[in-house]
Amino acid sequence: MNELDYFLLKLHLCGLDLKNELLLAEYLTKFKHCPSKAEFFELLSLSKSRIEKLFDALQSRELAQKLKYNLALSNVLTILDARYPQNLREIYQPPVVLFYRGDIGLLESAKKLGIVGSRQCSTYATRVLTELLPQVLTYKLTLVSGLAKGVDGMVHQITLQHGGQTIAVIGNGLNICYPRCNLELQHELETSGLILSEYALDVAPLKYHFPLRNRIIAGLSQSVFVVEARHKSGSLITANLALQENRNVLALPGRITDPLSQGCNELILAGAKPVLASTDILEEFNY
DSSP states (O other), rough: OOOOHHHHHHHHHHHHHHHHHHHHHHHHHHHOOOOOOOHHHOOOOOOOOOHHHHHHHHTTTTHHHHHHHHHHOEEEEEETTTTSOOHHHHHSSSSSSSEEEEEEEGGGGGGGEEEEEEOOHHHHHHHHHHHHHHHTTTTOOOOOOOOOTTTTHHHHHHHHHTTEEEEEOOOOOTTTOSSSGHHHHHHHHHHHHHESSSOOOOOOOTTTHHHHHHHHHHHHHHHHEEEEOOOOOHHHHHHHHHHHOEEEEEEOOOTTTTTHHHHHHHHHHTTTOOOOOHHHHHGGTTT
């Protein structure tokens, strides 16, 4: 890490909000040096007292210990790094700092498919993913999901079983496993895939983290495939974020009487592409 990356990481660990992180990242990109205390007051949309506290925190022993801890147990990528994916950089409020474990080279994959779905998925979703994904993986697509229970975990498992490439984006620190049932899978992804988080070590999986996590899944992906979703589910949030970022949205059609298919059927009614075979996915990537 160079001095500017290191500075952004320190700000992130101090708890600076994303809006102000982005302002400082823009400053660093333009001027190539860390701002002075006086420039902090000009740049940040914070009260004078909060800026004073932030400046003191940057010099604190507590922050130095936190930095050492996070750098010892995780790797860090900032928005200033050339390896930071361009399609993620261009979304609304991209993450300024990403902690990761695993193969960072997977971010360079030109063809990424986001897949999200219900945590209480049915045998129908299991059967569809088991049949479709192996065929999709033969075309070297990188599958992006959220390591949640249900569809997300199944996507990662099937991908690893077939020697494919997969990225998990989580809503907590890298040293925390949520849900606990995916502990073994998370460890496997650290060595055979990639795990990303914008949250430092020890940060708990709070409820509001997951909609924020979803914007990263959508931002990394060229298209997003929704596999089972209830009305107003988190998967639909991801689909809407994908649409806002000009990504294509695909959905698995289901029975109109099935609550788990309601969200997908609504997406299709609104113009999402129905997936009836693996070729419907592969067409999105010009295969």
